Amino acid sequence: MTLTVEHLRVADLVRDVSFEIGAGERVGLIGESGSGKSLTALSIMGLLPDELSASGSVRLNGKELLGASEKDLSRLRGNGLSMVFQEPMTALNPVVRVGRQVTEPFRVHGRRGRSAEELLADVGLPGTARAYPHQLSGGQRQRVVLAMALANDPSLLVCDEPTTALDVTVQAQILSLIRTSLPTESALLFITHDLAVVASVCERVLVMLDGEIVEQGSTRSVLTAPQHEYTRRLLSSSDLDGVGGSRGACPPAGAWGSAPEDGAQR
Numbered sequence: 001m002t003l004t005v006e007h008l009r010v011a012d013l014v015r016d017v018s019f020e021i022g023a024g025e026r027v028g029l030i031g032e033s034g035s036g037k038s039l040t041a042l043s044i045m046g047l048l049p050d051e052l053s054a055s056g057s058v059r060l061n062g063k064e065l066l067g068a069s070e071k072d073l074s075r076l077r078g079n080g081l082s083m084v085f086q087e088p089m090t091a092l093n094p095v096v097r098v099g100r101q102v103t104e105p106f107r108v109h110g111r112r113g114r115s116a117e118e119l120l121a122d123v124g125l126p127g128t129a130r131a132y133p134h135q136l137s138g139g140q141r142q143r144v145v146l147a148m149a150l151a152n153d154p155s156l157l158v159c160d161e162p163t164t165a166l167d168v169t170v171q172a173q174i175l176s177l178i179r180t181s182l183p184t185e186s187a188l189l190f191i192t193h194d195l196a197v198v199a200s201v202c203e204r205v206l207v208m209l210d211g212e213i214v215e216q217g218s219t220r221s222v223l224t225a226p227q228h229e230y231t232r233r234l235l236s237s238s239d240l241d242g243v244g245g246s247r248g249a250c251p252p253a254g255a256w257g258s259a260p261e262d263g264a265q266r
């Protein structure tokens with residue numbers, strides 16, 4: 001799997017954005033609010049609102065996605081491509097039991113797959129298939145969304161601030177679940193404001209400012225030796241131990257998206 005984004009433009013809001021993500025790569029997209037991260041993700045997914053359109057090129061394994069038919073895109077979504085949004089309630093139907101929702105990707109793509117109970121147990125929610133979303137906590141709902149996104153073993157998972165709405169403990173659980181549940185060969189594009197999250201999940205990072213990518217590189221090099229003034233400012237205003245506070249000191253154990261427990265297990 002290779003995702004190739006070239007000269008992506010969305011009005012004046014995203015400008016000349018180019019990057020590539022290969023199979024198994026975990027890539028972070030950081031930048032302050034309004035810098036164009038979500039619009040970049042929505043362009044990849046073919047989910048831009050009607051009033052905005054994208055130009056340039058977004059290719060998945062060489063196949064152009066910009067301008068692809070809705071039929072082709074919906075065949076890809078939840079199959080080759082999956083996305084997890086910040087607010088799980090927007091992704092779940094409040095009047096449908098979660099068990100039915102997590103197996104939806106199989107029905108949409110006409111496939112037989114694992115049972116709802118299995119998919120939910122995989123994300124730490126055994127015995128919840130008959131629950132409605134409102135009977136679950138915010139963290140549990142995000143687990144359901146993740147189970148749905150992972151049901152068809154997507155080649156690319158896009159997460160747009162999936163933990164921002166959750167408290168710190170639940171946030172850590174969801175991050176750990178993303179690290180361990182995503183098949184090793186699947187690629188990840190992870191959007192966040194939080195540099196500590198990037199350090200713990202991603203091996204490579206793209207930095208966006210005012211609609212443009214201003215810096216990219218390995219998470220270690222960008223967070224320890226930022227080249228762009230904006231990245232330096234982001235770091236100095238973050239509470240990332242060992243980087244923002246005392247630059248050059250050792251990062252926390254397990255940082256830089258390469259923690260041993262990140263290994264190959266599903």
Ligand SMILES: Nc1ncnc2c1ncn2[C@@H]1O[C@H](COP(=O)(O)OP(=O)(O)OP(=O)(O)O)[C@@H](O)[C@H]1O
Binds near residue numbers: 049
């Ligand atoms: N439908 C739209 N029409 C016009 N402008 C939009 C639309 N959606 C987003 N924008 C603007 O585009 C810019 C980039 O938005 P985007 O949501 O991609 O930012 P972001 O980096 O994801 O921010 P956040 O971290 O707050 O989610 C913002 O200035 C936003 O106001």
